Amino acid sequence: MEITYKTDFTPSVDDIVEVYDNSGLVRPTTDKERIGKMFKNSDLVVTAWDGDTLVGIARSVTDFCYCCYLSDLAVKKDYQKAGIGKQLVYKTKETIGEQTMLLLLAAPSAMEYYPKIGMDSVDNGFIIKREK
Template sequence: MMDITYKTEGCPDTAAIVALYVSSGLNRPTSDVERIHKMYANSNLIVSAWDGDKLVGIARSLTDFCYSCYLSDLAVHLDYQKSGIGKQLVALTKESIGGESMLLLLAAPTAMTYYPGIGMDHLDNAFMIKREA
């Protein structure tokens, strides 16, 4: 049985985050380490999951802690998927933002069936302007 520790304070090292993204299969610009660093430097809620000193999961959000929260990244190392870590990262994110705030995310195509399974509602009213790079 795994002994996973969760943290809501601090930010993991950028190299550890990049390694986690690669191992999780989450499509992020992992070849642009500076961009990954900026993504985390400009986020205000980071929940991480650790197996000893190994980063095995992360949830990165932007929130005002009183009305809305955008959970931008949820990644779990492939070897640790289907063990409840992602669900716990989402639960700790929701706990951190409180009951006044909604939690919103855009699902990767491969995760469309995951989120309803952890109690999230599917919405059909989102719009976006795609990034240029």
């Protein structure tokens, strides 16, 4: 398996939905219009490919100079534990540059994963949750 990574291409909504649904990441995948808007309004999308098959995705909102919010990190189940998620995070960080902080909110099931790839936990965050 040779995985390639792209930062210059946004996959189709159908491919994105397939990765989300297969990975276990909960997103509003029955609302394809909303998924499309999520990606249209994102500043950085890093994708992982096995040939022509999308196997992983990282979606971020950033200013490329101070802060970046990595809002989605998803890898298809058959490709998990192969370092693809870690590479998606590293490619995101590489693209945003050393002056830019990278922040994410982890799903409860992924709380142990992020420290393993070198990320620090933070306790000084606050949230206003979405209503829908």
